[in-house]
Amino acid sequence: AGIYLFIVNDIATDPQRILFMLGFPTAYLTSLVTVQYILRLPKFDFFNRIIAINIIVYSFLGLALSTLRLPLVSREVFLSEFLVSSVLLIIYYKLLNRYFPLRIGVLVHSPFEPFYRYPALNAVQIDAAAIEPNHFDGIVTNLRNESDPETTNLFARLAQQRIPVYDTDNLIERLWARIPLGNLTSIEIETFRPPTFYLGIKRLIELILIITALPLIVIICILIAIAIKLDSPGPIIFRQQRIGFSGETFVMLKFRSMLTSGNHETRFAEKKDSRITRVGKTLRRVRLDELPQLWNVLRGDMSLIG
Structure with a gap:
């Protein structure tokens, strides 16, 4: 009864409240339909694509709410709705592919x-x-x-x-x-090299994104570093030489997700590898072990895309 009275007396009588309340489910349904259309066929980077789709949809929602000058908008509500909708979209997509492949x-x-x-x-x-x-x-x-x-x-x-x-x-x-x-044909091999203009624009966008998110990234990295140190002995950062652009070598950085020992056997980690630590399992599952690679991106060793 209380919820009914709140809707009838407080929300239904104020057009701005109605627009505010309808904005988030509309954004979620828009993201859901877009995900179903774009990701009808499974893709290896579905997680990144879902997040990107939701960011674009909620950017338009934020622009619409700002244009309408709604006084009820708060950053906390907006951010929480974005995070909840992203989690729901990922869960929906994974369950759909699992039970209805x-x-x-x-x-x-x-x-x-x-x-x-x-x-x-x-x-x-x-x-x-x-x-x-x-x-x-x-x-x-x-x-x-x-x-x-x-x-x-x-x-x-x-x-x-x-x-x-x-x-x-x-x-x-x-x-x-x-x-x-x-x-592969010679034409396909030629397409592997993107134009110089694209590389410059992509580099600028990457720098803007990383610098903008830097305060949050630093906090997350500190918490992960503490968790790694408490979980198992050894360094926090794992370093490995990789081959980068134009065949140049660089040192790639990752959070350590495996145990350190005197056994230097070289082999790829398996799904249930006993060398993976408890914290490492979580980091690998959500790809947070790759956060230090943002430093490689800032240096120009790596790229966020490609």
Whole structure:
């Protein structure tokens, strides 16, 4: 009854309150629809894309509220609504892909293993002669090869039913962020080098973003450093030489997420690696172990994108 009276007497009688209350669910629904459209096919960087989509939507919402000069807007409410909506979008996307994965048909002459082991896909190997297109959300094949009449007929049927056909190499890159080098053309290799103007603009944007967020980043880094030191003995920062732009070597920085010992065996960390510390598991899960790499970005050793 109290909530009903509050809505009827306080909110419904004030148009500005109504606009304020409707702004956040509208922003959330806009982000949700955009995420479903852009990320219909799973991508390796879905987390970054969801955050970027939500930032853009809430930027427009903030601009609209400022234009309307609503007196109820506060930074705390706005920030909390943004964070809650981002968490809800990520949870929704992960649950959707886990319980309702896309059913993808992989033609027999295409590699099957990269799609079969991808967690958000239900991949099935099929033959072009014995396929029911309406049983799949998409078909994967090597579009670089010449198609025989049977495959061409299949593509025509798929186009009529609006079922997308994905190129094998392009889809592997989209899912795993890795480019199969075997079938690259000279034109594709040339596109790896972006224009100088783009590099300059990207560098400027990266510096602005990092410097703007620097106070928050410093606080988070201090807390992480304390947690690492309390959890296990050893240095806070892990250093490793990497190959950067134009083949130049640099020292990459990360928060240490593994135990230090006299065993210098070199191997990649596995999913349930016993060397990973308790704090390290959390850092790796949310990618906070990579925060020190922002120093590499400021130095120009690395880039936020690419």
